[in-house]
Amino acid sequence: MSEAIAASSIDYPVALVCGAGSLPFAVAEALLKRGRQVVLFPIRGWADPLRVSAYRHHWGALGQFGWFCRVARSEGCREVVFIGSVRRPALWRIKPDLSTLRLVPRLWQRYRGGDDFLLSAIGQIFEEHGFRVLGVPEIAPELLIPEGPLGRHRPSERDAADIRKGLLLLDALSSFDIGQAAVVADQRVVAVEAAEGTDLMLRRIAQLRETGHIALGIGRGVLVKAPKRGQDRRLDLPSIGPQTIELAANAALGGIAVVAGGTIIAEPQRVREAADSAGLFVTGVPEKVTAK
Numbered sequence: 001m002s003e004a005i006a007a008s009s010i011d012y013p014v015a016l017v018c019g020a021g022s023l024p025f026a027v028a029e030a031l032l033k034r035g036r037q038v039v040l041f042p043i044r045g046w047a048d049p050l051r052v053s054a055y056r057h058h059w060g061a062l063g064q065f066g067w068f069c070r071v072a073r074s075e076g077c078r079e080v081v082f083i084g085s086v087r088r089p090a091l092w093r094i095k096p097d098l099s100t101l102r103l104v105p106r107l108w109q110r111y112r113g114g115d116d117f118l119l120s121a122i123g124q125i126f127e128e129h130g131f132r133v134l135g136v137p138e139i140a141p142e143l144l145i146p147e148g149p150l151g152r153h154r155p156s157e158r159d160a161a162d163i164r165k166g167l168l169l170l171d172a173l174s175s176f177d178i179g180q181a182a183v184v185a186d187q188r189v190v191a192v193e194a195a196e197g198t199d200l201m202l203r204r205i206a207q208l209r210e211t212g213h214i215a216l217g218i219g220r221g222v223l224v225k226a227p228k229r230g231q232d233r234r235l236d237l238p239s240i241g242p243q244t245i246e247l248a249a250n251a252a253l254g255g256i257a258v259v260a261g262g263t264i265i266a267e268p269q270r271v272r273e274a275a276d277s278a279g280l281f282v283t284g285v286p287e288k289v290t291a292k
Contacts, residue, residue, distance in 0.1 A: 013037035019084030030140035066099025135234030147260035153281035166224025174229035185221030202247035241266035249278035260284030
């Protein structure tokens with residue numbers, strides 16, 4: 001976090017719009033350690049109620065933009081962070097308030113595109129209404145995975161070749177805005193993340209192994225994650241956590257490689273311990289590999 005932000009923002013709280021997972025709370029704790037106040041805006045049906053209860057918070061739902069603006073301003077919030085996973089809902093499931101209804105024509109065109117296309121529009125709308133949108137690299141860089149192995153295990157030369165192919169694949173797919181993860185094994189692309197997300201992609205690989213549709217030895221294959229080229233990194237960086245390790249192990253992969261400085265890691269100590277226990281490597285790789 002820059003000194004300018006620390007100096008200019010210390011007197012008012014940051015609004016955290018919270019989806020599922022442990023990342024919202026990791027970000028909240030990182031801000032609190034910096035002396036910042038936080039107000040959580042957890043999304044019903046996604047954020048963890050028990051963990052949310054430990055913080056000042058206001059529950060909301062998708063489509064309540066006008067409500068958010070009123071409550072956030074009453075709390076004195078000028079900055080907002082979007083953190084945690086939320087699966088894109090069907091439009092008919094969203095119950096928009098009047099302010100959101102006015103934005104529907106603008107959002108509809110973006111809704112028909114990829115996630116980054118939609119999220120960038122949402123970020124623009126919040127900023128047009130006076131909120132500064134912040135991202136994890138700016139406010140909690142310690143939550144970004146560093147370069148190099150995280151635990152005891154290291155990728156082999158075979159793994160390194162799979163990592164390179166995975167990074168090149170994700171870079172090539174960036175313009176299609178379809179996902180931030182892929183699995184490569186023995187130079188074969190086994191899976192590419194799409195609307196289902198990383199967790200379900202890994203579950204699918206485990207099922208394909210069980211049914212014999214993927215004939216790979218145990219410990220073969222790498223989950224590779226990278227930001228999309230040109231995406232707004234304040235809004236949707238790839239992430240890993242303890243559950244990622246569990247699912248990669250269930251899929252009998254050899255390890256996980258992510259772009260260092262461009263991937264959020266939730267609960268790094270638990271990730272390290274889980275990876276060591278499962279015999280998986282977890283490593284941060286230079287982003288420049290994607291451009292080769």
